[in-house]
Amino acid sequence: GENVEQHPSTLSVQEGDSAVIKCTYSDSASNYFPWYKQELGKGPQLIIDIRSNVGEKKDQRIAVTLNKTAKHFSLHITETQPEDSAVYFCAAGSYGGSQGNLIFGKGTKLSVKP
Amino acid sequence: EPEVTQTPSHQVTQMGQEVILRCVPISNHLYFYWYRQILGQKVEFLVSFYNNEISEKSEIFDDQFSVERPDGSNFTLKIRSTKLEDSAMYFCASSGLGEKLFFGSGTQLSVL
Numbered sequence: 331g332e333n334v335e336q337h338p339s340t341l342s343v344q345e346g347d348s349a350v351i352k353c354t355y356s357d358s359a360s361n362y363f364p365w366y367k368q369e370l371g372k373g374p375q376l377i378i379d380i381r382s383n384v385g386e387k388k389d390q391r392i393a394v395t396l397n398k399t400a401k402h403f404s405l406h407i408t409e410t411q412p413e414d415s416a417v418y419f420c421a422a423g424s425y426g427g428s429q430g431n432l433i434f435g436k437g438t439k440l441s442v443k444p
Numbered sequence: 445e446p447e448v449t450q451t452p453s454h455q456v457t458q459m460g461q462e463v464i465l466r467c468v469p470i471s472n473h474l475y476f477y478w479y480r481q482i483l484g485q486k487v488e489f490l491v492s493f494y495n496n497e498i499s500e501k502s503e504i505f506d507d508q509f510s511v512e513r514p515d516g517s518n519f520t521l522k523i524r525s526t527k528l529e530d531s532a533m534y535f536c537a538s539s540g541l542g543e544k545l546f547f548g549s550g551t552q553l554s555v556l
Contacts, residue, residue, distance in 0.1 A: 366487075372550075373548050373549045379544060419486070419487060421487075431489050431500050431502075432489060432545065434486045434488070437486060
C-alpha cells in the first residue's frame with residue numbers, strides 16, 4: 331500500500347526565514363497531495379493542495395512543489411511568522427470522487443522563534 | 445464558514461465498554477470519514493462512507509468498529525468493546541464530490 335515519508339520531524343526557524351518540509355510517496359497511482367496544519371487541540375486544517383498535473387502551486391507565503399518522477403513533494407513557507415508554529419502533515423491520495431483515503435506523513439513540528 | 449463538529453470533545457471509558465463518537469458533517473457534503481491519531485503519531489485513515497454505505501476501510505477498522513448515518517445530519521463511529529489501544533484522538537471529516545477534505549476538532553478517547 332501507499333507509504334508517505336516526511337522530513338524533518340522537527341524544524342526550528344527564526345521569524346522571517348523560510349521553512350521547507352519534504353515528503354516522498356511510494357504509490358505512483360497517487361495524484362493528490364494536500365498539506366495540513368494542525369494547531370494544538372485542533373483538527374488538521376487544509377492549507378494547500380496540489381494535483382499531479384501541475385508541478386507547483388502558490389498561495390501567498392505558502393507554496394508546494396511536486397516532482398512526479400521522483401515521487402516527492404515539498405512545502406515551502408516564506409517569511410515565517412510565530413503564528414506559523416504548528417505541526418504540518420503531508421498526505422497522498424487519489425483525486426476525484428472521494429479524496430478521503432489519504433495516507434499521512436508523520437508530521438513536522440515547526441517552531442518559529444520571534 | 446461551515447465546519448465539521450464533533451461531540452464530545454473528550455470521552456473517558458472503561459476497557460470493554462461501548463462508545464459512540466458523534467459528528468455533524470458539513471451539510472451539503474456527500475462523503476464522510478473517520479480518522480484517528482494516536483498521541484504523537486500520524487493521522488490514520490479508518491473508514492469512508494458514501495451513499496449510506498462504507499466505501500473503503502483500513503485494516504484498523506475491524507469488527508469492533510461500525511459507522512452509521514442515523515439521520516440526515518449525524519455521522520457516528522461506534523466501538524463495541526473498547527481496548528486500551530483504542531485510546532486516540534478520533535477525527536471526523538467530510539467532503540463534497542471531488543472536493544477537499546475538512547476535519548473536525550476531534551474527540552479525545554481515553555480507555556482506562
